[in-house]
Amino acid sequence: MSQQAQRIVLAARPIGEPKASDFRLEDVAIPTPGPDQVLLRTIWMSLDPYMRGRMSEGPSYAEPVAINGVMEGGTVAEVVTSNSDRFAKGDIVLAHSGWQTHAAVDAKGLRKIDPQLAPISTAVGVLGMPGMTAYTGLLEIGKPHPDETVVVAAASGAVGSAVGQIARIKGARAVGIAGGADKCRYVKDELGFDECLDHRDPDLAAKLKEACPKGIDVYFENVGGKVWDAVLPRLNPFARVPVCGLIADYNALTGDVPGPNRAPALMRAILVKRLNLRGFIVRDFASLHGAFLRDMSEWLREGKLKHREFVTEGLASAPDAFIGLLRGANFGKQLVRVGADRA
């Protein structure tokens, strides 16, 4: 039955770490686009840590995915049929069509991608949301001066790898934190960070001190947990902490976290060191999209900015790949190849 589509829905809200049974793969009919809609065939699907937030209820910056609703997410897709003058059959577009092989979506939410400029998968990676998260958070909140020290965790991942490389481009010292020797080698040798530390190192705090002899001026917070605990004492006066993610805590926040209560010490550090902690999500800086695309494309062309993709094959691979992403099993930007480049 070639007219069959597939989608993955949220079967149950996870308690702690998501498991395979929290997702359900469904066979459905290919939808029919309405007025001003297009039918999309998904080629690439992005998996990102923020999706863990969408699986839970409770206050967040976006509505949670409904039970039995399609899992949310950014995609690169081909237009199969179009009821819009803005898009033609065969166009490649950036969409937010979620975990499914096909989707009928409003044309107004789509952005056309030029396959001549860069591999289309980069539209959900280094030239997409993760790249822009790195670019805006580092430059608008972190504001590293030359010779300052920037620390970022998940340094081989989509956001972290861009943060450290942009820091280097701006003349700062970049220290990455990643999981395991292979990733650390890649971050230092391939991406050109000044140092990279293994977060599993029992001696992380001491290693961090050694790697940052002049303290830490910018900590790009995308993981939380023990890395944040190690970083906090090393922050310099007036350090900036853009907070874009807390992947280590995403699975842990269902109930009370055992003491001691570190919040008063955190507030005291903010006061005494005059820290600036600021949460953000990429759409807060939507007005910078043009500058982002211009700078990042140029750095890519000049070879100053490298990126790495970590691909699993087929829509059905998404739940395991996502669970792995939250554990740090990916090595580079996590993508799912849902369909061929051309049908």
Added chain:
Amino acid sequence: MSQQAQRIVLAARPIGEPKASDFRLEDVAIPTPGPDQVLLRTIWMSLDPYMRGRMSEGPSYAEPVAINGVMEGGTVAEVVTSNSDRFAKGDIVLAHSGWQTHAAVDAKGLRKIDPQLAPISTAVGVLGMPGMTAYTGLLEIGKPHPDETVVVAAASGAVGSAVGQIARIKGARAVGIAGGADKCRYVKDELGFDECLDHRDPDLAAKLKEACPKGIDVYFENVGGKVWDAVLPRLNPFARVPVCGLIADYNALTGDVPGPNRAPALMRAILVKRLNLRGFIVRDFASLHGAFLRDMSEWLREGKLKHREFVTEGLASAPDAFIGLLRGANFGKQLVRVGADRA
């Protein structure tokens, strides 16, 4: 013996709340000023919560007071003898000469006060460090827009009372938190805050929700503790939190604070609500001193800005007054009258 001076030194580092025996009053000879120094006779001495930090060792933005060292603090003093061309006998100056009746200090650290412009005690109050802390923290970090809601605790105190009144001047809604019905009445009826809540109210969280029907956009953090716990859930997206003090926590930070650990939830709130928390001390904004004096003097003259002083008499009253200040026993800017206006 009229040539006798007195001073109060730090006798012991307090564990938790300071007690009288942590201080020692000493009779000493009146010092002789050296080259480019002046001899000062203290008239007013300011007591401020930050002094609790100076009594402890450990990382802070300033060195602790040494054991047997004179307690630190801002003063308004008369020049008794001068070895500097910049000051003459009889000049009134703002100094940082600490808890003592007399001091020989370098002329370069002093600023002349014009007794014609305002009562000289305001130089350590509404026109001094506390006023400037309120002005700079609120306007440079808090940045309240008209119709936004600003919350401040210790609202009858030197900093809090200015924060709320400046917020009102800028068109924002001001909600104060203070200790007891008398202070709350004063904050609302005399200072013109829109609301004032009693922090001892067992139902503070619910009252705060009621007083801030559109949430909280700026929380000027000068107390920490339970007030902060009540405020955090009510902060709006993109709320700003200038952090200038944590008076409720000053006495409690000698060891671990019992759980649950609220730090992950705090970081999550920063992320999800895109909060901006920024610590500061007044000297970080030294370049704004001219604008501060101009605006605040004008608001005082126009009657838009009121202030209240809480005076104890004599240097020997300082330890008890300071211990009271940390408990909220003062009602207005805490001052010690150390000497007469004119000798």
